[in-house]
Amino acid sequence: MKIGVIGGGSIGLLFTAYLSKSPHEVVLFVRREAQQQAIGTMGLTLKYGSSVYTCQPGVRLLSGADHNDIDVLIVAVKSYNIEQVMPEIGEKFSRTRSILFVQNGMQHLRVLPKLQMHSIYIGVVEHGALKESDHLISHTGLGQTKIAPYLDGHSGINWEKLSKENFPFTYQNDWYAMLSEKLHINAVINPLTAILKVTNGALLTNPYWVYLMKQLSKEACKVLNIKDHEAWKDLVTVCKNTSLNKSSMLRDIENNRKTEIDAINGFLLNSAQQKNIEVPNNRFVFQVIKGMEESMESRGNNG
Template identity: 40%
Template sequence: MKVGIVGSGSIGLLFAAYLSRAFDVNVYTKTEEQAVEINKYGILLKKGSGRTITFVTALPFSKWEGAEDISIIAVKQYQLVDIIEKINQLPSDPKNLLFLQNGMGHLKQLESIRARNIFVGSIEHGALRENPYTVSHNGMGMTNVAVFKGECEPLIQFVSSVPVEFPFAVRDQYHDMLVKKLMVNAVINPLTAILNVENGALVYNSNYYRVLEKLFEEVAEILELENTQAHLEQLINICHTTADNRSSMLKDLEAQRLTEIDAILGFILAEAVKKGKKTPLIESFYYLIKGKETGGKEVKI
């Protein structure tokens, strides 16, 4: 089975390093320069004290044609516009597309895609790209996947061949799967990004934890989560198990990149408006992150 990975950030490199142990993998990069480096040096995967080098075929995104048996779209949500435009201009519809974005703001965009089967996923791994061909696997987790449109059989076939050391799980409902991940991202990411702390600080510092509880309460109400205590315990557990991790939103701000705040809190704010609910904390963190994205510079509203 041939696998295409569109995107060569931390997640793209992480998936390429592991999936290439079982599949023929092509990685599609934003720049030709990165493709040259990956082809020359391979992908260096760092996990604990271990180091492995995997060679894959790297090509610039301009050469992607969606011809692989499954294409994994591992870019930020705000980068999907160009990807979707390219998909809809391909001479033939891609067979199977798996989208791995945070939040749920991208789901409407997926409705416009010409493809036989569309899958979505949520990732529990922690990863950091250190240079164009090196990725550090900082936190082991699960990749949850589900059908957004089309048939499930190709997804099951793919997952059945994934290396056991990089587990996938096929879920029945994409909405419930993404809501669970959205809840986690909506609380941990903005808090750690504004406070400039690792995930564990949110539960180890009693003052930070009080804010975590309040933000969680707002998020849980808008997402209409059942058994909120169980969700809160899951959130606390994630903070403990990923205590030394720096969230993706924090890393984006540190690298002076755009964040996925619109796909995460922006989506929840839109849901709150539909339901006529007030969300002072969610709204505050949303605008704080938007302000940080501009480096604190004045922006006309």
């Protein structure tokens, strides 16, 4: 089986490195020639604790010719880049039988019905990863990848068989329950850590921040129709288990990159409006993060 991974960021590199330990051939699809050349020359190096592993996956430019030799495709680009890669997925992977999307939030779901020729799966990645360079990825936090069928999930792919040590896959039946649980967690941790510029665990050390967490959590649970008591326990557990980690949104802000606020809290705002539910705390953090993005863009244009 030939596995393709689209995305040269932290999650794409993490998947590529671990799946390269399997007997299957792995091909990474990137946008920049510089990254293609770096991995082609030096290989892809994975660091976890004191262990270092270097592999030599295939590396192609996504803009290249047809990629119809790929059996299974994992799409690991940011949620706001999904619409950019959709035409290439539709045109160049027409024979690929299974496609897994591992984005944050739920905004990307609206474009997936365009791929009805394929078996579509949704994934939730609970690992921590830090891209140190174009060819070096650090696995900063152990977790799992949960996978659920979204459109015609009867392709015969046994995702759990792709599990490697420190990189397990677990199969779920209910994609909505899986995504809503993750969205709830992201909607609280990501914007607060990005605004306060603290690690995940630090949120639990300050009673004022815990209060904000609870307000965001209650609103998200109401919109997503999930039980707030269980959701709160899961949220606290994630904060504790990833206490030293920086959220992806905080890293984006620190590196002057666009965040996924639209796919996370923005999705909640849209859903709340449709359901006539008031979510003032989520609206506030959404506006703050959008303002931070706007400020970064202004500085970039003036620099």
